[in-house]
Amino acid sequence: MSTFTHDPREHIRGIHQIFISDKKRIGFLFGAGTSFATGISTVQIPAIAKMTAAVIEELGKISPKMKTAVDGIKAEIEAKKDQGGDPFNIESLLSTVEAKGEVVGAGTLNGLNATELVELIKAIKSQVKTLVSIHEKITASDIPNLAHSKVASWISKARRTYPAEIYTTNYDYLYEIALEHFGIAYFDGFSGSYEPFFCSEAVEDIKAYAQLIKLWKLHGSLGWRLRKRDEGVIKDKSASAEDLMIFPSYLKYSNCKKQPYVGLIDRLCTFLQQDDAVLITCG
16 A cells, blocks of 8 residues: 655745745735735624624614515525525525516515615625725724735735736725735726726736736726726726625626626636746635
8 A cells, every 4th residue: 555645844845936936927816715814803804604694684774674585585595405505695695686686577575576676685785895895994003914914015025027916806905905005016907097997908918017016806896886988997986886896696607707807807817827827825
């Protein structure tokens, strides 16, 4: 019988060699866990269970009728769990409400008509946006202690042939805050200053921004919205909860195929196709 051994020190040395090589293309893919494990207990986006509970609590304050409808939907979802259905959480709740909104017609479902179901969808998304907006809780003294600032600090000190690329599915401003704290110039796909607009051509061919750190927000961001006059994607911190964020529901798969998301995902694919690229995932 063959015996296989695992020496973590060898893997650590291998990773260290990757980091000290200034010619490697380094990319980071950060998921929801990095917005929870911020390093500051008072500044974190709740994990899915706590987020679900917080949203339902707020819905009860907005409208008892909404709360009753949500309780009914929860019972429906949990009844299907034994048959291989999804567990009840913010994603299955929003997916179910959106699906009901598409078929309700002139009738009612869970005691809500079409208009009321739309209002429930908006209320859920608004609460998610509120929970994600943790930048409003951050003080100047918090920033150096953010886990995101530790990544930014390393980026600021490392002199590389190819600047690091940060990919994230999170909507929050934590990476923007951390990069700007260290005075790091970065490009996130937007151009302009008065009303910054998403420039898909610059994402596809980033030679004009070759020396800037890249920050790609794959699922959209707080403050992105669609400009009605020309369907352009712009930055606007007063954007509503529905604007250009891929919320956790079954519609996220079709939304990912639209601009600006498809351009950003294509950028990730292009990065991975490079022979000398290394992608480090976290969260």
